[in-house]
Amino acid sequence: MKLNGGNIVCEVLLEHGVDTVFGYPGGAALNLYDALYGYQGKIRHVLTAHEQGASHAADGYARASGKTGVVFATSGPGATNLVTGIAAAFMDSVPMVAITSNVASSLIGRDAFQEIYITGVTLPITKHNFFVNRADGLAHALRESFRIANTGRKGPVLIDITKNATAESCEFEPMAPYTVAELPKAADWEVQEVADLINKSERPAIYFGGGATASGAGGGLVALAEKADIPAAHTIMAAGVIGSENKRNLGLIGMHGTVAANMAIDNADLVIALGTRFSDRVALNMEKFAKRAKLVQVDIDRSEINKNVSVDVSVISDVKYFLEKLLPLVEERRRPERLAAIDSWKEKYRVEKDADSDSAGVIKPHQLIGRICDMTDKETIYVTDVGQHQMWAAQYIKHKNTNSFLTSAGLGAMGYGYGASIGAQMAFPGKRVVHITGDGSFHMNMSEACTAVSNRLPIISVIFNNRVLGMVYQWQNAFYGGRLSATVPERVTDFAKIAEGFGARGFRANTLGEFESAFAAALKENGPSWIECSIDREEKVLPMIPNGATVEDIILE
Amino acid sequence: MEQGNNANPVSKQVICIIVDNQPNVLARISSLIGRRNFNISTITASETNLPGITRITVVVSGDDENVLHQIIAQTEKLEVVKKAYLLDMSNTLYRELLLVKIKSDETNRAALMEIVEIYRAKIIDLSKSSMIIELTGLPEKIDAFMDMVDCFSIVEVCRTGVTGIERGKEELKW
Numbered sequence: 001m002k003l004n005g006g007n008i009v010c011e012v013l014l015e016h017g018v019d020t021v022f023g024y025p026g027g028a029a030l031n032l033y034d035a036l037y038g039y040q041g042k043i044r045h046v047l048t049a050h051e052q053g054a055s056h057a058a059d060g061y062a063r064a065s066g067k068t069g070v071v072f073a074t075s076g077p078g079a080t081n082l083v084t085g086i087a088a089a090f091m092d093s094v095p096m097v098a099i100t101s102n103v104a105s106s107l108i109g110r111d112a113f114q115e116i117y118i119t120g121v122t123l124p125i126t127k128h129n130f131f132v133n134r135a136d137g138l139a140h141a142l143r144e145s146f147r148i149a150n151t152g153r154k155g156p157v158l159i160d161i162t163k164n165a166t167a168e169s170c171e172f173e174p175m176a177p178y179t180v181a182e183l184p185k186a187a188d189w190e191v192q193e194v195a196d197l198i199n200k201s202e203r204p205a206i207y208f209g210g211g212a213t214a215s216g217a218g219g220g221l222v223a224l225a226e227k228a229d230i231p232a233a234h235t236i237m238a239a240g241v242i243g244s245e246n247k248r249n250l251g252l253i254g255m256h257g258t259v260a261a262n263m264a265i266d267n268a269d270l271v272i273a274l275g276t277r278f279s280d281r282v283a284l285n286m287e288k289f290a291k292r293a294k295l296v297q298v299d300i301d302r303s304e305i306n307k308n309v310s311v312d313v314s315v316i317s318d319v320k321y322f323l324e325k326l327l328p329l330v331e332e333r334r335r336p337e338r339l340a341a342i343d344s345w346k347e348k349y350r351v352e353k354d355a356d357s358d359s360a361g362v363i364k365p366h367q368l369i370g371r372i373c374d375m376t377d378k379e380t381i382y383v384t385d386v387g388q389h390q391m392w393a394a395q396y397i398k399h400k401n402t403n404s405f406l407t408s409a410g411l412g413a414m415g416y417g418y419g420a421s422i423g424a425q426m427a428f429p430g431k432r433v434v435h436i437t438g439d440g441s442f443h444m445n446m447s448e449a450c451t452a453v454s455n456r457l458p459i460i461s462v463i464f465n466n467r468v469l470g471m472v473y474q475w476q477n478a479f480y481g482g483r484l485s486a487t488v489p490e491r492v493t494d495f496a497k498i499a500e501g502f503g504a505r506g507f508r509a510n511t512l513g514e515f516e517s518a519f520a521a522a523l524k525e526n527g528p529s530w531i532e533c534s535i536d537r538e539e540k541v542l543p544m545i546p547n548g549a550t551v552e553d554i555i556l557e
Numbered sequence: 558m559e560q561g562n563n564a565n566p567v568s569k570q571v572i573c574i575i576v577d578n579q580p581n582v583l584a585r586i587s588s589l590i591g592r593r594n595f596n597i598s599t600i601t602a603s604e605t606n607l608p609g610i611t612r613i614t615v616v617v618s619g620d621d622e623n624v625l626h627q628i629i630a631q632t633e634k635l636e637v638v639k640k641a642y643l644l645d646m647s648n649t650l651y652r653e654l655l656l657v658k659i660k661s662d663e664t665n666r667a668a669l670m671e672i673v674e675i676y677r678a679k680i681i682d683l684s685k686s687s688m689i690i691e692l693t694g695l696p697e698k699i700d701a702f703m704d705m706v707d708c709f710s711i712v713e714v715c716r717t718g719v720t721g722i723e724r725g726k727e728e729l730k731w
Contacts, residue, residue: 119581123588128636131580148636303630306623 005135005166006035009099012142013043016177018070020061020426022046022054024081026074027114028101031166033072046426046455048419049447051078055085055098056419056445057426062094063406064381065427068149069096075103076114079160080121084413087125089156091410092237093210095149096156097142098122105133105162122158129158135168139175147178153301154214183215184300186317186325193313194272194296195329201270203338204230205290207253207282210237210409211275211299212319218242218402220323221274225249227327229335231342233261235276236390236409240399250342254282256391256541260345262551268293275299275319278309279410280547288550298322349543349556362536365389365464367512369396372434372462375519380432381406381424385417385441388470391541393436415444418461422448425457432523435461440469443493449502452528460522461530463495466537474540478555495532505529569598570617570625571651571721574632575639575731578604578611582637586613589635595628599653599718607729610639614720616696640731644721651721655692655699660710662686669709676702687712 003011009032013021021043025033036045048054051073058069069089073082079100089096103112119129128148130141138161145157198204212221212234218241225232225248232242233253242249250261265271271293276282278297283289286309295311297304298319305314315322369392372382382397383406384390390407399405406424408416421435442463452459464470473487499506505525507518515533522529544555576582583602590597598616605612617628625643632641655678661669662685669688673680678692692702696719703714 120584123581123585124592127634301634303627303634305626305630307627310623 001172002169003172004031004035004169005138005161006031007038008135008138008170008172009142009161009166010035010039010043011172011174012139013070014039015143015175016068016146018043018068020044020046021070021072022048022057022061022423023072024048024051024054024074024078025072026078026101028075028103028163029072029078031163032099032101032161035166045072046422046451048422048451050445051081052084052415053419053422053445053448053451055082055096056088056413056416057423057451058096058098059085059089059094059416060383060406060420060423061427062089062096062423063092063420064403064424066403067095067427068146069094069423071096071098072100073098074101074114075118076116078114079116079118083121083125084411084415085419086122086156086158088408088411088413088416090125090127092408093154093214094156095154097145097149098156098158100158100160101166102131102160102162104164106164108133108162118158118160125156126158127155129160131160132165133162134170135165136170138165139172143175143178147180150180152181152183183318183321184316186298186315186322188325190315190317191322191325192329194298194315195326197270197294197296197313198228198230198272199331203268203335204228204270204272205250205264205268205293206230206232206272206274207234207265207276208232208238208241208274208319209235209276212241213238213275213402215275215318215320216402217274217320217323220320220327222246223327224323224330228330228333229339230272231260231264231339233257233265235279235282236394236407237276239394239397239405241402244397244399247339247343252394255284255545255547256395256543257282257545258346258395259349259543259551259554259556260342262545262554263345264342265290266292266551270294271296273297273311274322277304277307280308283309284545285548285550361511363509363512363515363533365392365535365539366396368462368464368515368533368535369393369436371512371515371519372436373398375516375523376432376434380404380434381428383407383417383421383424383433383435385437385444386412386414387438387441388466388474388539388541389436389438389441389464391471392464414441417441418445418448418452418459421459421461422451422455422457425452425459426455433457433459435459437461437463438470439463439465439467439491439493442495443491446498449499449504449528449530453503456527458525459528460519461528462519463530463532464535465495465532466535466539467491468537470537470539471541473537479546495530499528499530503527507531509533568619570620570646571644571649571719572615572617572625572628572632572641573644573721574613574615574641575729576611576613577637577639578609579637582611583613585635585637586632589631590615593627593631595624601718601720603720605729614718616719644723648725649721649723651695651719652693653696653699653719654717655702656689656715657692657703657706658687658689658712659706660686660712661688665709669706672702672705676705678702
């Protein structure tokens with residue numbers, strides 16, 4: 001059948017099971033959006049306030065659902081506004097297809113109105129990108145985009161389409177999606193080698209990251225940890241893969257990780273790193289990280305091996321497959337003294353010991369997060385922005401499920417949260433989505449409230465308002481002699497009032513009690529709510545291990 | 558780009574990258590090299606006998622195993638890259654091409670021709686006031702030649718960077 005380019009895009013999206021796209025129209029995208037008009041009921045287009053919000057929404061949709069997030073933008077500024085969202089997806093290996101429009105091919109290279117060389121701009125932040133200037137190149141490039149985004153280590157792909165290519169017609173043949181190559185699998189001898197190391201080890205520890213999340217390795221991890229009695233720490237990319245109630249779960253590792261996690265890794269004689277890259281926020285001192293241990297690294301991406309920290313044994317494998325093969329080879333072991341040591345670290349540094357009365361005047365961050373968890377069910381998806389609140393959320397949420405804690409980990413993009421919440425809520429209309437944010441991050445993309453209102457998305461944004469740019473403020477106080485450069489903005493934003501202006505519900509809470517009633521009311525809303533919570537600007541994210549330091553230098557207060 | 562006048566052959570490694578010949582392919586490779594902060598000496602690219610296939614040769618200073626592994630593994634992740642591999646120095650022939658224009662008249666022409674003769678270079682253009690010399694060889698030979706002609710008045714220099722091919726009858730496969 002003969003179709004125009006715009007229709008071909010829609011048809012290929014349907015071939016890949018895409019029923020939701022996020023985006024923003026514009027001049028160069030007119031043909032594509034005209035085609036989309038004919039696909040109402042099949043493809044739902046979510047219009048955001050800003051293309052950045054759309055790209056984060058596609059990201060949140062993908063992280064929550066495991067499907068490919070799709071985002072549309074027009075040429076020029078539309079395309080450049082996607083950049084932060086694409087980069088966030090790239091850094092955290094999130095499958096995304098970004099479809100940008102460009103000026104007609106006769107105008108390419110002439111600095112036409114709203115012309116930008118977006119394939120050049122996105123070279124370093126995509127797995128691959130395509131420039132298509134003819135309708136007959138579209139179907140293949142789009143199918144390739146979906147294949148590449150989902151092959152091996154996932155990530156974003158951009159396809160830039162000239163305006164004429166969406167108008168022209170050509171022959172179109174429906175087709176099944178291209179086959180995605182199987183993930184690499186460990187050889188039996190490699191698994192045996194690691195099993196032998198575990199069986200010989202006295203103080204093993206597991207450290208797992210985004211690769212464990214992506215491969216759905218939660219069950220395998222729990223089984224291994226229990227069978228051989230191995231404690232396991234996670235990066236921020238893997239919160240929820242093992243439930244936080246599991247006594248072998250050490251919690252977050254790294255700069256703001258728990259004492260237990262960092263101690264267990266530091267004194268281990270064997271560390272098994274699963275789907276993780278020894279980033280500078282974990283291996284704060286790459287020479288001294290887990291210095292007493294033999295290091296094993298398992299990853300599907302062989303470029304991760306020895307990239308940051310040199311390891312003793314490396315295995316190129318899907319983490320889930322690796323764990324399935326490993327489990328029968330690992331001997332059952334009990335390590336009571338080790339678990340007891342971990343319990344004592346956990347107990348000694350437990351913040352939850354504080355009484356509720358501590359939040360009587362100003363709310364304590366961990367108590368606020370505790371309340372959020374108490375008042376939401378186990379299917380809840382928590383989304384954060386970036387900064388102190390993000391770390392508190394990673395530390396204190398009682399994580400229960402994989403893919404239920406969405407955060408911009410690698411890029412650390414403030415402003416990620418609202419868009420990602422919209423994406424998550426679109427993917428799971430029946431689940432509760434709680435957006436945990438700070439006043440700094442929220443100022444960046446709060447305008448996406450209009451999107452949540454239009455689409456009746458009952459996202460609850462809990463704003464940790466300390467009236468400073470908290471994380472940088474904390475560093476300036478800790479390391480720059482209190483020279484508070486550009487972190488005390490003197491804003492008097494009335495969040496509750498703004499929420500009402502957008503057509504959302506706005507609440508304010510100065511005590512835990514007030515928060516409870518506000519949150520209870522927000523839970524009953526059909527649309528978005530904001531709850532502004534006052535916290536003390538001197539609240540710090542602790543513990544903290546500074547860059548270049550080790551657990552011996554951990555700052556506890 | 559590194560001058561490489563005192564280059565020690567041991568400290569250089571050559572990586573061959575087989576890529577799809579499509580628009581932007583060199584930009585993709587160089588963007589990756591820039592982004593990852595890889596320190597390279599030279600990069601050359603050319604089409605091959607295989608339709609649609611381009612061969613890129615990268616010379617890397619130093620022989621840190623992790624660095625070389627990173628360059629190869631990161632490069633292989635690019636969609637356009639079919640294969641990237643380290644050339645076995647002992648079994649590979651390397652060549653570089655030099656074109657150099659030197660001010661020359663009857664006072665120094667004979668001296669230059671003598672050097673050209675010894676190095677088995679070629680004079681490919683001659684005028685009353687200048688000559689252009691072509692020399693092919695190992696980069697070390699070109700460095701040595703450049704040392705020899707340094708005392709003359711050099712107008713322009715152009716070097717292609719190194720390219721290399723392994724001995725034997727094995728075909729390129731990926």
